[in-house]
Amino acid sequence: MARTLLIFAAMGLVTYLLRAVALVLLPGRRLPHLVERWLEYVPAAVLAGLASAYILAPGGSLRLELTSPWLLAAVPTVAAAAWRKSLWLTVVVGVVAFGALLAAGLTP
């Protein structure tokens, strides 16, 4: 028990330091112009990449078949996002569509 908790504490410390290093040290400093331009594209890359991996490779294996509930639920979700740009509407449409597809018997 004590040994396990010590391991978890060490894991937590490493995780915290990784999260803190840039956030604590960088603000107020000027980065090279090229690095700043690079960081400008990080959020778009993170969002598009995470969404794409979730939908096209859920659980880590490629799912491009038309019976994948991830792929099918993404269709109305993308449409909702493009239509209203509303976070709430998009999430509700996605969850309802995905839930309905699972209820219909598709394998997640």
Add this chain to the structure above:
Amino acid sequence: VVAGRRQEFARGLAKSVPILVGSIPTGIAYGVLARQSGLSGIETVAMSVLVFAGSAQFVAIAMLSAGASAAAMVVATFFINLRHVLFGASLAKWLDEVPVAWRAALAHGLTDETYALNAILFTQGEGSRWTMLATNIAMYVNWLAASAVGAFAGVWLGDVRRFGAEFAIPAMFIALATLMIKDRVHVAAAAVAAVAAVLFRVTLGPDWYVVGMVVAGASAGVVIERWLERS
């Protein structure tokens, strides 16, 4: 000023709801798996309290039950969470005016989901230290509660994934991506990252693909930007 802080904190909580709902099935699944692999209920929740990093915790469960050494688990955590350095660097420019003790506190809650949400809020001019604090606290409490439900009540719940709540996370990423993409260079960077994400997800696995897709997408953005400037 106090009313402003309260409003910002409340807005942060309201904007967090999709990532909270989406993380509940993951937290419960973590709790159930941790118990099945032999951790006690207390240990299961303690890992969420101390580590607060979904994929590192899943890997730790697998490593523990395979009898891995403490050093191996800490090193694995380092590599799995290395992507958070990039997230911190990306948010840093919004926190120039924020005192260092605040930044040190905000760093605790920098997960994939809170990063994505806060990057958008800052870009849209809706972000502040208070909205970020609210997203972090909400996500932490939610993660602890979901882990505890999985650890102590998991057997009665059955498969919580069947309700579709899991899709809240990709749906939120889709909605945020449409808000984030400002011009054609962002579109190109997002498209390269989307393709790279799938390629790296199936080859590099669940932890390294994030670094791969960010490097590919952001580098493509810079290269295309330079190329457009020259032509």
